[in-house]
Each structure stands twice: as C-alpha cells, then as structure tokens.
Amino acid sequence: MKSPRRPPATPPQTQAAAARVPAEDTAAAEHTAAAPEPTASAEDSWRAAPPDSGRPRYSSGRTSRRTRMGAGLVEVPRVPYRDPATAVLADPRVPESKRVCGRCHEPVGRSASGREGEPEGVCPRCGSAFSFRPRLAPGELVAGQYEVLGCLAHGGYGWIYLARDHNVSDRWVVLKGLLDANDPDAMTAALAERRFLAEVEHPNIVRIYNFVQHADQASGTTTGYIVMEYVGGESIRDLRCPPDGRGAPLPLEQAIAYVLEVLPALGYLHDLGLLYCDFKPDNVIQTDEAVKLIDMGAVRRMDDHHSPVYGTIGYQAPEVPRKGPSVSSDLYTVGRTLAVLTFDFDGYTGRFADRLPARSDVPVLTRFESFDRLLRRATHADPARRFHSAEEMADQLTGVLREVLAIEDGQPRPAPSTAFSPERRVFGVDAEAAADAGPDPAVVAAALPVPQVDPADPAAGWLATAATADSAELVEALRTAPLVTVEVRLRLVRALIERGEAPTALVELDDMAVTEPADWRLAWYRGVAELAAGRPAAARDCFERVYDLRPGEPAVKLALAASAECAGDNTTACTYFDRVWRTDHNYVSAAFGLARSLRRVEDRAGAVEVLRGVPDTSRHHVAAQVAAIRARTVGRDPAELSADELAETCGWLQQLDLDHGQQARLAVEVLTAALNWVHAGRPGDVDGESEALLGCRLTERDLRLGLERGYRALARHAETPEERIALVDRANAVRPRTWF
Template sequence: MTEETQSGELPDTGPSTCPGTAPWSVATTSSSGRSRRNSTRSVSRGRLGAGLVEVPRVPYRDPKTAVLTDPEVPEAKRFCSRCAKGVGRVRDGRPGRVEGYCPQCGHRYSFTPKLAPGEVLHDQYEVLGCLAHGGLGWIYLALDHAVSDRWVVLKGLLDSGDADALAASLAERRFLAEVEHPNIVKIHNFIRHADRQTGNLVDYIVMEYVGGQSIKDMITARRRDGNGDEALPLAQAIAYVLEILPALGYLHGVGLLYCDFKPDNVIQTEEQLKLIDLGAVRRIDDHHSPIYGTVGYQAPEIGTIGPSVFSDIYTVGRALAVMCFPFDFRGKCKDRLPTPEEEPLLARFGSFHRLLLRATDPNPELRFSSAEEMAEQLTGVLREVLAIEDGEQRPGPSTRFTPERRRFGVDNTRMDLAAVAAALPAPRVDTSDAAASWLATATTSDPAGLRKAPEYTVEVRLRIVRVLIESGDVAAALSELDGITAPSMFDESEIDPEDWRPDWYRGLAALVAREPDKARGHFEAVCDRVPGEAAPKLAIAVCAEAVGDADAADFYELVWRTDHSYVSAAFGLARVAMARGDRQHAVQVLLDVPDTSSQHVAAQVAAVRAMIDDPTEDDLVAAGQRLDSLDLDVPRMAQLTGELLAAAFDWVTRNSACPSRVLDCALSEHELRLGLERCYRTQARFAATPEERIALVDRANAVRPRTLV
C-alpha cells in the first residue's frame, strides 16, 4: 500500500499517513454562507437532502481571490512520498529545506511550485498562481485562452520522481476521461509541459474550477470560531452525503472505486456539491495498482483483500461520523465508532447510530451493499432526525415494507399479539423474483395453493411462511424458514445470508407464540439492517409494551412523530403515556390523528375517554365539547355520554357544584342525575338483549334524583 501526505485535516487530528489529495478549489469564507446579493444569511430548502433540509448557501468564490500569495507547503505537512516520514523540517534553528533528500530512505523530495504566474502551457493555458497543494501535486489556477478565457485548474505532480505518484496521476488521467456526472468535477484536457528548471516533461490535468468551500473547511471554520469541538448540524451533514452517494453509485456502476472519500474531497458552491480529487480512483478489477486512502477513513480490510464497493461505503460512514461530532478518528477510534455513552448525539439519534454501525461494520459483507441502498436508508434516518428536532412529521414511502395492513390497539383493550403480527406492515416482494407477478395477483391464503405457484421461488416460500404464521402454525412456519435459510448441498442457502426478512418472520412467529422478548431480538436485528424503516421500530415498540419496558414510548413516538400514517403507533403511545400517568400527552397524541385517517373518530373517542380519567373541571368541560363535535350514531353517542356524565357525577360527589356545564348539564348532582337517567334509558332502547335492556333501565331508575312524591 502506497502512502502519501495530506494538505491538511481537521484541527484535532494529525497528518494523514495514507494517500489522499487536498482540495484544490477551496474557499476560506465562513460557514454561514453569505449571499452575493446581500450580507444576510441565505438558506434554501432545495435539492440537497431530498428537499427536506435547509442548507446554508456557499457563495461562488472569485478565482482571483483564491490564489495563494506565498505558495509554500508548511513544514508540518512535509512528508516523504516513499516512507511517509517527516522531511524538510527545522533543524538547529534553521528553516527546513523545500527540496532535498529524505534522511530516512534517501528519496528525493521537492515542495516548490513547478509553474510560475504568467507561464503558458500548451499555447493555451496561462498560469495565474497556486490554489493549493496536495499529496499528488500542486494545483494552479489558469485562464483557458482558447475557450473564452474560462477559469480552469491545472493539477500536476508534487514529486515527479516517485513512481507510485506518477502511476496514480496516470491512473487519474485514464479514469477521468470516462467520468461524466453532475456531482463529479469535470475534466477538460490532459497536457504535458516541460519543467522550466529540469526540462523534464510533466503531466497536467486540466479541470473545471469549482469555487466554493470544502466540507472539511466548513468544520474547521466552525471550530475556529467556537469552542474547538463543533461539527456540522446532523441534518446538514446527512444532506451532503445524500447528494454525493449517487456520484459514488455512478462510479461503481461504471466499474470504478473512489477509495478516498472524506470531507476534504467534497466542495459546496451555492446549492451544488462536487466530488473532487479522483487521484485514488481505480477499476474494481484492478488488483495491482498502488492503493490510496486516508487513515481514519480507510476500511480495515484494505491491506488484506483490497478495495471494493464495501470499502467505499465504509469511507462514507466514517466521513459522515467525522462531519457530525468530534472524536479521535485516527487514534483510539480508528477502527470503531464512539459509543452512545461517549457521544450523546448517537444516544439521541439511535437510527443514525445504527446506520453508521452498518456502514462501518468490520465485516465488509455486513455493510450496505451499494451506495443506493445506503442512500435509501439514510433518507429514512434523515426524516426521523428532522422529526425529532422540530416535531414535524416527514412521511415518505418505503420500498421495503407495505403500509400497516390493519390498525391494532385502537379499542384500547389489551393487545392480542397474534393479531398484531397479522396487522404489522409486510416486507415487499422482490420485483426481480420470477414469481413476483404471480404473487401480486394471487388471492389464496392456503399454503397448499401457494405451493402450486408456476415458479417455487424464495418469494413464494416467504409468502407461505407469512400465511402459516397468521394461521397460528408457528412450528410449520419456522420449519419452512429453516428450509429457506439452511445451506444446501452446494453450501449455499436459497436466500442471501444477510437478508433481513427471515429475522422479520421469526419475530412475527415469536409474537404469535406470545414470546415478545424473543420477538424483540429478531426485530432489533432487522432494525440494524434497515435503520431508516419505521416498521421494525413499530414492532419493537409492541414488544417493549408487552413486557412493560420503558422504551416502548420512545419507539412509538419515533414512528408516530416521523409519519402520521402509522396510526397504531399513536394509539400505542397514548396507552403507554396513560400507563405512566402522562394523560395530557396521551390526549394530545390522539387529537393529532389526522381527519383523513380512517381511525380519526376512534382517536377522538379515545381522547375523550382519556380526558375523563381522573379529570379536573376543565377536563370535563373540554371532553364534553369534544364529544359534542363528533358525528356518532345514537347508540355510540349514548354510551360515551354515559361515561362522561358518570365521570362528572363522580367528580361532583368529591367536589362542590359549579356553574360549568358538560353536555348541557350543570356540574351539579341534580342535573347530572337527570342527564345520566336520560342516557341510560336511551342506551336501553338499543340494547342487544333483554337482560342488557333491563339492567340499563334499573341503572336509570337508580340514578334518577329523588322526588317528594
């Protein structure tokens, strides 16, 4: 593995000991992002972050202001490109040399710019000065006189005597000619120019100028202006990664690996992000070229099995963590993430923590399988993050689960876990499965009928598992699952070993078997695999409620706050809130069920019942107003009226009468007795049995006020 130095890192880190090139068109403006039109902060909810996040604009930077007045590599950033040891350092009070030989390995080094202002390359590109320096070369600003004097960037070799650096430069040149993506820097030309001192020919890449600010410099600016441990807002960092993941997916799709993703290599201009520095790019099937990357970001398996799509995913996960909170990502946390105890952000946003853990799993095959899959789950996590931060729902469709098939827990009675298993969302059928179209139209719920499918595929067998679970035949369902997941005679199971759906169905089976603790373990495993999905969190909430765990409310609230279409989560949250004595929260949650929901009236009724549980005078009045506004049939209205007036009567017997009114009855014993009598007689007219009718008439007679006659 070849090593190189970086041009700079986050303030709390040391120099990199793995390859990576510094940003070449980085502005030094503050992260507040001031508009060119005025001096006020400008934000926009544009394309970044799926249109969910307001991201500060970074104004386009005038190229002339980006030119370095005194281009020099700081001594702390001078490293030998062969052995990575420090070179050109101060010695005996004398400044370090910018050119010389490494005292460790004897390799020649040079940190002087090779091009001077005014120098013209290829009879076309006039050099204006240096913009930045990096491990693979100096970066210059130039004017392209052949194309309307447009601004361009020239990138050459820092150390043209290093064979690996030269190979990397040539590799970059070869790959860049194939790359065309709006979020990846554009390449205009490749030229050679004779060094004015040695006469040697040096290769230069001509790129577009991207004026803006790198994510690394945004973080650096925040720390410089703050306490030194600031990071980007979580939602903003996620928005940036969501914008860049399609670019990485594009590279993977054309057979290329990026290898060196980090905050240094992403620049924002206005609302657009660009991935720069393709110096470490290599073909997926290249097993011989030098491997470039950066310590702290690079996947642990690089030295043994080499780069892969999985290792690129790892760098994205590590970079996202670095953007969001400060930690020693090159020291004690070089190969792991901080724990929630070490980093409060991870404790507050559990789904984000799960996503980072999967992206940076030590086992490459347990990471996200593609940039697209990571982006899909990260979008779901972003919706949760925003909902937690401001309490506003951000619903979004799931490509992994159906909506809730039925609502559960609506009648406020003890939950039937078997009914819950049949009501929870179902995993969607893989459309690439040979039997997908047949399953879309199949109406049979008989396992024998399903076994007659034209193609007996994994999706058909999973449907059989679901049918068996819902019929209560847990043993048969688990046996079928074992058949799908067990290795065959060729040592391969029918289903991908990392597929999360077997865990989902085992969780459902455990629910039907009334084993909520066991079920939760399976649903937690699903949540670890698809951290942006609501369905497994809803299932975990059910399991937690069933055993009385305090975190049931947290999971119900997370699901409900993110997406109000999960109405079962609202009823679950209300139940848990009532159980812990937080009646006000329970009522508010139920009142928030939208009127577009089929369970809106049921939620309003549940809210009325919650209001009259150990009520105050104000609660009784509010419950009466709420009930009066509901459009209910006569029997149901009479039943709820009876419950409300009975609660009011009980309150009056413990307190003094008052002029407030509940459903046209004053809060006095006499009027409430009359109201209850009328209510019970109304209920008696709609009684289902003679016995029930007689009981209600007896109650009416018992509650009516006494008379003198």
C-alpha cells in the same frame, strides 16, 4: 496488500484544524499502514485564500439565503461562489512539518541545528530528489493553452494551480500536477486518474477537461497535469472546522443532507465499475447551491488488484490494506465522514480509528438511535454486514433524516417505503376502552406491514396472480409453485403464519437461513412468527436485528413497539410508537399504541394529545376522538380533573358524528366522571356554564338527571331484554331522590 502512503501536505488554511488533533491521534495519522491522513486533498483548498494572504475572503456561506438539499427536506446555508482570483496564494510554501519524501516517506527539508530547511534537495535515507517549490510560475503557458495565475493549494500529489483556458472563452481551470515526477506511485495514480475520469460525467462530480504534458524549464523534465473544472466554494470539512478555529459539529440534518447529495455520485461510480476509495469531508465541496465530489486521485477499477491503494486514516476501512477496496469499504468511509461531521469525534484517527464511541458517550447518538444504528451498520467491522449499495444506504439515510426532522420540529415527514408495504390494518383500536388492555399478539402479527416483493425475482409475476381467499389453497399453491424462489418461500412463510401455523413457518425459515443467511427478511418474518405464537420477547429480539439493518424504516420501529407492548415493556413501547407517529401519521396503529402505553405510565394528557392528533382524513379519526374522551375521563382520579377539562371534553363529544347508542354511552361515561368530580369536593356550578356538560350544570342533582337520561337512552338500544332491564335499573338507581 499495503497501500502506498500519500505524502501529507497541509495548505496554510488547514493548520488551525490540524492543531486541534490530540497528540496521540496525530502520531497515529503519521503511521498508517494504508495511507497517512493528508490534511488536504489535491483540490480541496483552491476555494479560499489563507488568513495571512492579505486577500479578501468571501463569507462562509452562513447567509440569509438558503437552499434545499437531502431529498428536498433540509434548508442549508448557501455558500456563495468564490472569485478564483482571490484564492491564489501570495506566498506558496509547504510547511516544514508537512515535507515528506515521496519514495520512503521520511521527513525531508526540515530545519536542523538552527538552520531553516531547504524546499529542495536529496532525501538522506533513499537518495531520491525532492522539491516543494511550485513548478509553474504565474504567466507561464502550459500546453500552449492554459495561462497560470498562481498556486491555489498543495495537496497529496503536489501543487494545484489556477489557470485560464485561452482556447475556451478564458474559462477558469485547475491544473493538478505531481509532487515528484520521479515518484512511480504518484505517476501511476495520476495516470489512473486521467484514464478513469475520462468516463465520468455526473453533476455531483468535478469535471475533467484534459490531460496535458509540460516541460519544466529548470529541470528539463516533463510533467503531466490534469486539467479540471474550477469549483469555487467550501469543503464540508471547512464548514465543520473553519480556518478561524471556531469549529463545531454540523447540525445533524445538514450533515445528512450533504451526504445524501453525494451518495448518488458514489453509486454512479460503482455502476461504472469504479471505486472512489478516499471519501472524506475534505473531498466534498458546496458551491453556491450545489455539492460536488472532488479529488478523484484515488479512484480505481473494481477489478484492479495491482495498482496502489490510497486512502486516509480515520476514514479507510480496516480490511483495505489486506484485501483491497470494495463497494462496502467506500460506504464505510461515508459512515466515518458522517461521524466526523456530526459530533466531536476525538481519537477518530487513533484509538477510534476502526470503531465508533459508545452510544451513551455521544449525545447526538443517544438522542437519535436510528442514526446511531445507521452509522454502526455503515462502519461494521465485517464488510458483509455493511450496506450493500449506495442506493440502499441513501434510502435508509433518507428515512433516518425524516425521523430526525420530525423529532426536531414535531412535523411529520411521511414517505412511502421501498422496503415495506403500508400497515395492512390498524391494530389495537378496540383496546382503547380500558387503560390496561392491549392488542392480541396474533392480531398485531397479522396487521404489521410486509416486505415488498423483489420485482427481479423470477416468480414475482406469478405471485401477483396467486392470491386466493382460501388460505389452505394458497399454502398448497405455494408449495407446488412452478418456480421455487426466495420470494415464493417467503410468501409461503407469511401464509403459514396467517393460518396460525407459526411453528411450521419457523421450520421453513430455518431451512431458508442455510441458503439465504444475509436476507434481512428472514429475521423480520421470524419476528412476526414469534409474535403470532405469543412470544413477544423472542419477536422483539428478531426485530432488533432488523432495526440494525433497516434503521430508516418506520415499519420496523412499529413492530418493535408492538412487541415491547405485548411483553409489558411500556417505556420501550412509548419510545418506538412515538418515533413512528412523529415521523408518519399514516401509521395510525402507532397513535393508538402510544396512547395506550402513555396511559399505563400515567401520562393521560400525553395520550389525549396523541389521539386528538389523528387527522380527520383517517378513517379511524372518530375512533381516536372517542378514545381521547375516554382517556381523559374513564378511571380518572377526580382530583386531576378541572371544570374546564370536563367542559372541553363534552364539546368534543358533541362534535362527533356518532349513532345514538355510541353518543349515549360516551355521555354516561363523561357524566359519571363529572359526578365523581363533584363528590370529591371540587367546585360546583360555574356561572355562564350551565349548558357546558351536555345540558347539565355541575351539580349532583343535574348530573344524576343527565345520567338517568343516558341510561334510559342506552336501554332503548339494548340488544337483549336482560341488558335493557339492567340499564333501566341503573337509571332508577342514579336518579336523584324526590319527595313526590
């Protein structure tokens, strides 16, 4: 159904921001089917005096003191608490450009024929009375309790007043009244706000203290006022576009941190059966070290299909005017808010009112693909393809934040996944011996993480006890399970894949797709099955679909990287392996995979750096160091090596705790690279470094003697006579010539 339009009203301090909207977007904002974009929400502007008020302004919060937000991952500038008295408007007026009839939404009170518009009068179109004058005067006592100090702002429902509560320690409060007491839609919204907010108590939502009636001395009418907590700070809209006009997108991690602070508040409302409906940057305030959700005027019950629907063009989901709001439409507004905060989103109220720009046109989206995919899921045209809950969105957004921070500063931000197990084993370790080697796709499929079992599934307990070493017995047990649930069927699919029966697993997935089309795990297991069957390109398509739905999961990017590597796309493999490894060093497969892919694109230095970075707490640390030594030396063009690199590599080798056979094998590889280096005409022995290369100087004679010792050491550890003879022959062939 169509939503009634909120009478737009812009407080003076927001006019500079409004002036920057392109003309076509401003026109679009004035003619939305659901609601025009109010340039200020009812509470959003009591935080600051306008530039021309003559009152002192507090700092914007960009001080040396910072606080942590966004799961404790981000330091954001602290916004100091603002003295309420400094926020009172010296001359409260509604600009003529924002004067609109509360009933028919036509312009009223505007200048004409050289005459200034009157703030009070009658709408020439519908005959409704209008007044943009404050109803309450400084010093007036409301309900015998609240002493008015003055106006703070003018919002969608009328004037916002600052008052003292003489009954409760003279605390500061805010009185929110109606623009027009004769407007039934505005009255309905106010009454709805009073009813719903009595149930709401959350640290990130503005508190509602009371609802009072007050008789207007001039008109004789009685007006209702909501009494709410005073929140002194700045909206994230003002942090994004401050009144001085020097606006710029917020740092991505800061914007994400703000949203992560308020998503639990939205989830809390949803759990109460309430919809917020009008989330936007104006309605989120940072004060001191906290973030609060304000302007609850558009809140409604989920089962309310009759009350007017309020929203803001550019943020409101496209289906709301026809189908009404929902949890998915609330989360849509969160996605739009993130977009507005993080890049110059010209046209977000016009040509891009129902879609995002192309990723290639926005640098922050180009750089951070996971963030781009999160935004596109949150704002998908199909409500069923958006996030299903605030908790799910917060979980994925936190994963995206960890990746963003890791890319920005190079420091990993590991965290357990709520959706996936850890990787079951590290794949591709043995493939490091050769630059062109890659893991077997079936081995990769068996090593990838698996989706977590839903603990609410009726068969979750049974599945925890159904494990068996015999794969055939497990398949049979799953086929005859006492309860055939989604989790049982998915476990059967996994068991079939592990038995090498990928075609049968795909048939089972096809059957499940009929009854569980929205379950992202079907696409995941389909990708695993395709990979196990040796079809990495088909697997990659499946994992791409999962990435769209779970953009914060390193496991998904690991699967994408592995399938790209198996398909021969080393550039893509490098990209995704790198994202996983930067974010979480627990995914050691990503380090080995990244090193392999870098070697194939001729970046040996990068491969060595990655392998050297595998922490010594990992049981694959030694294997990674061995791989680093081989990446630097085996098959290397001698012209690319230096004496210092050779010496450093030998130092790495001597520090490793290897058995004699492994030590000898690596020593032979390193000394062979050194001998090739000498043959290529590189500088010979360096004074003071005669012991740098495993006791050998950088001369052909010394290196040949060292290789002879290495081959003879390998011969002593040979497993067969034939192998031993071959190694002795090599030792004899490499030894330097002598005349006696």
